[in-house]
Amino acid sequence: MAEFSFKVIIIGPPAVGKTSLLNRFVHNEFKMKYSLTIGVDFLTKSVEYEPLKIAKLQIWDIGAQERFKFLHRSFYEGAFGALVVFDLSRQQTFSGMKTWISEMSSILTDDIPKILIGNKADLIPEIGQIIDKNEIEEYSEKNDCFYIETSAKTGENVEYAFLELANRMVKKMVKLLDNSKENL
Numbered sequence: 813m814a815e816f817s818f819k820v821i822i823i824g825p826p827a828v829g830k831t832s833l834l835n836r837f838v839h840n841e842f843k844m845k846y847s848l849t850i851g852v853d854f855l856t857k858s859v860e861y862e863p864l865k866i867a868k869l870q871i872w873d874i875g876a877q878e879r880f881k882f883l884h885r886s887f888y889e890g891a892f893g894a895l896v897v898f899d900l901s902r903q904q905t906f907s908g909m910k911t912w913i914s915e916m917s918s919i920l921t922d923d924i925p926k927i928l929i930g931n932k933a934d935l936i937p938e939i940g941q942i943i944d945k946n947e948i949e950e951y952s953e954k955n956d957c958f959y960i961e962t963s964a965k966t967g968e969n970v971e972y973a974f975l976e977l978a979n980r981m982v983k984k985m986v987k988l989l990d991n992s993k994e995n996l
């Protein structure tokens with residue numbers, strides 16, 4: 813049985829690869845076409861964050877609802893971790909991603925572990941570094957994120973990103989449980 817179960821959300825501007833990352837992680841596949849709605853609200857996958865220690869991730873993809881701001885609140889509610897995605901091949905998705913972070917912090921009262929993802933790293937050798945790396949790292953640090961570059965297409969770092977998030981959520985949960993024991 814899983815020791816912990818977490819709601820995880822994937823947020824970020826359209827077409828940065830959120831659904832592709834989720835499908836790469838859960839099904840280990842990359843399809844060229846996903847319909848705007850994936851038809852399910854979330855996918856679950858268990859990860860071994862330490863030998864023989866299992867955490868169950870319930871991962872929510874906002875899908876077509878991203879266009880409807882009034883639906884965002886219920887999407888954020890209960891999330892214990894977030895993957896915040898932008899597209900390394902499109903500069904405007906970096907500022908677009910920031911809007912998602914601010915919206916999330918305005919809705920969730922507690923800070924949750926966040927992995928900042930620069931996706932489509934496979935395109936960099938071809939198109940070069942479009943977004944200033946120092947700027948990304950500075951932003952990441954300031955906003956208490958952990959930055960990872962991934963490719964849903966090749967699979968590079970995808971598992972690592974989810975595992976890193978799982979580890980951070982477990983650490984946070986253990987700390988919260990310890991604190992509540994102290995207060996008993």
Ligand code: G3D
Pocket residue numbers: 825826827828829830831832833843844845846931932933934935962963964965966
């Ligand atoms: P979204 O869920 O954030 O809206 P999608 O994004 O997962 O639907 O992906 C949007 C487009 O980016 C898709 O292309 C998808 O194939 C492509 N994509 C996603 N991840 C990567 C990646 O790591 N590398 C590359 N090269 N492309 C990626 P289409 O052509 O179907 O619109």
Ligand code: MG
Pocket residue numbers: 830831832846848873875876
């Ligand atoms: Mg999608």
